[in-house]
Amino acid sequence: MKKVKLLYRLLVFINIMTTILIGVQIVFLVIPDLYHSKIYDENVLGSFNNLILTALLVLIVIGSFKIQQGIKYIIKDGFFNHKSEVKFKLAGKIFIGFAICRIVYIIIVMSDFKLNELINNLILAFIVILVGIGLLVFADFIKNGGVLKEENDLTI
Amino acid sequence: MSIIVNLDVMLAKRKMKSKDLAEIVGITTANLSILKSGKAKAVRFSTLEAICKALDCQPSDILEYVED
Numbered sequence: 001m002k003k004v005k006l007l008y009r010l011l012v013f014i015n016i017m018t019t020i021l022i023g024v025q026i027v028f029l030v031i032p033d034l035y036h037s038k039i040y041d042e043n044v045l046g047s048f049n050n051l052i053l054t055a056l057l058v059l060i061v062i063g064s065f066k067i068q069q070g071i072k073y074i075i076k077d078g079f080f081n082h083k084s085e086v087k088f089k090l091a092g093k094i095f096i097g098f099a100i101c102r103i104v105y106i107i108i109v110m111s112d113f114k115l116n117e118l119i120n121n122l123i124l125a126f127i128v129i130l131v132g133i134g135l136l137v138f139a140d141f142i143k144n145g146g147v148l149k150e151e152n153d154l155t156i
Numbered sequence: 157m158s159i160i161v162n163l164d165v166m167l168a169k170r171k172m173k174s175k176d177l178a179e180i181v182g183i184t185t186a187n188l189s190i191l192k193s194g195k196a197k198a199v200r201f202s203t204l205e206a207i208c209k210a211l212d213c214q215p216s217d218i219l220e221y222v223e224d
Contacts, residue, residue: 150197151197151198154190154195154196154197154198155196155197155198155199155200156183156187156188156190156191156196156198156199156200156203
């Protein structure tokens with residue numbers, strides 16, 4: 001359980017830092033872009049580029065927050081509990097959703113990227129899909145483990 | 157569930173309290189209560205053996221199959 005607690009604290013730190021960074025991004029990039037209607041000739045999405053990137057970031061932070069909640073319930077109620085299962089399943093879906101949105105974004109702004117950046121971004125997006133599927137599998141493990149635990153507890 | 161646990165009947169026949177049976181068998185009263193209420197998912201052979209020994213009866217006296 002020590003490692004789980006360490007992971008929880010690390011996630012809390014990462015989530016807080018990312019939330020602060022999102023706030024900074026909104027204040028210094030998104031709002032000025034939209035308010036002043038800045039023109040970016042080099043970007044396909046123009047002044048909406050930062051807004052879309054921030055929205056994607058918000059999506060992954062929500063997913064990360066769900067993982068944090070799932071781990072919190074593991075610490076509180078033990079490994080096999082229904083609440084953790086629900087949170088991890090939701091986090092997995094959010095991660096997959098983020099990755100799909102990211103791939104769509106990459107395809108739309110393909111011309112903005114150099115070839116190596118394009119490949120790197122696509123690989124990262126696919127890895128996030130794998131992480132999302134991994135979370136769904138983990139949620140299934142928790143579910144099956146919960147059934148086994150219940151049967152074990154009710155064996156007299 | 158189609159398996160009925162008639163432990164209450166046997167306890168009444170032997171005029172034994174649940175608490176005493178739990179003590180003899182070596183299980184908690186909470187677990188014995190789960191068994192009596194039919195909420196148990198499984199019964200170990202060792203537990204069944206201990207119950208039968210304590211109540212001087214057969215497994216069929218405790219467990220009964222009833223079609224749903």
